[in-house]
Amino acid sequence: DAGVIQSPRHEVTEMGQEVTLRCKPISGHDYLFWYRQTMMRGLELLIYFNNNVPIDDSGMPEDRFSAKMPNASFSTLKIQPSEPRDSAVYFCASSPGTAEQYFGPGTRLTVT
C-alpha cells in the first residue's frame, strides 16, 4: 500500500492567494483527518470526515479555511485568502475504523 498521499509537499505563496492542499487516504479507510502543526501551537485537529461526511469541524480556525471530501479517495483543504500566520505543516491522516490513524508526509506551507 502506498500509504496516505499528500500534495504538494511544499507550497510557497503570497499573502492573499488561494491555497489548496490535497490528500488521498489509504484505500478502504472510512475516516479522514486534517491536522496543522506549528512550533507555537503543536498539533491541532482541524476537521475530520467519516464516509466523506464532515463530522467535526470545530478546529477550523476561521471562515478562510474550508475542507471537502467529494469521494472516498480524495480530500482538499483550501485556504482563501491565505495569511502569513497560516504558515505551518498540514497533515492528512486516515483510519480504517479503529482508533489508529495513519499519517501522510505533510505539506509544508509558507505564506509570505
Add this chain to the structure above:
Amino acid sequence: GNSVTQMEGPVTLSEEAFLTINCTYTATGYPSLFWYVQYPGEGLQLLLKATKADDKGSNKGFEATYRKETTSFHLEKGSVQVSDSAVYFCALSSSSASKIIFGSGTRLSIRP
C-alpha cells in the same frame, strides 16, 4: 474533558542510555492509549498502543504500560540509539475511530 500531559522536552541522552518519557492522562471511561513518533521531515507514525488497564504495548524496543490507578502511560527503552532521535507524542482515544487527543510532544536527541 479528555487531555494528555507529557514531559517537556527537549530530552538529550547519550547512546545506550535508559529512556523514560512521562505521560499522564485525564479521561472518562476506558480510553485507548498510544505513543506516536515523528522522525524529521515525516508524518507521525504509530509506535505502540494499549487498549485496557495493565496492557503493555511494545515495539522496536520501546515499552509502555497502561496504568489506570496512576492514569499514566510512560514510554521506556532500555538502550537508546542515535536513530531514535525524533519527537514522541503520547495520545488517547476515548472511542474507536474517533479523534485522538495528542500531547504536546517530547523532542528526543541521542548523542553518539
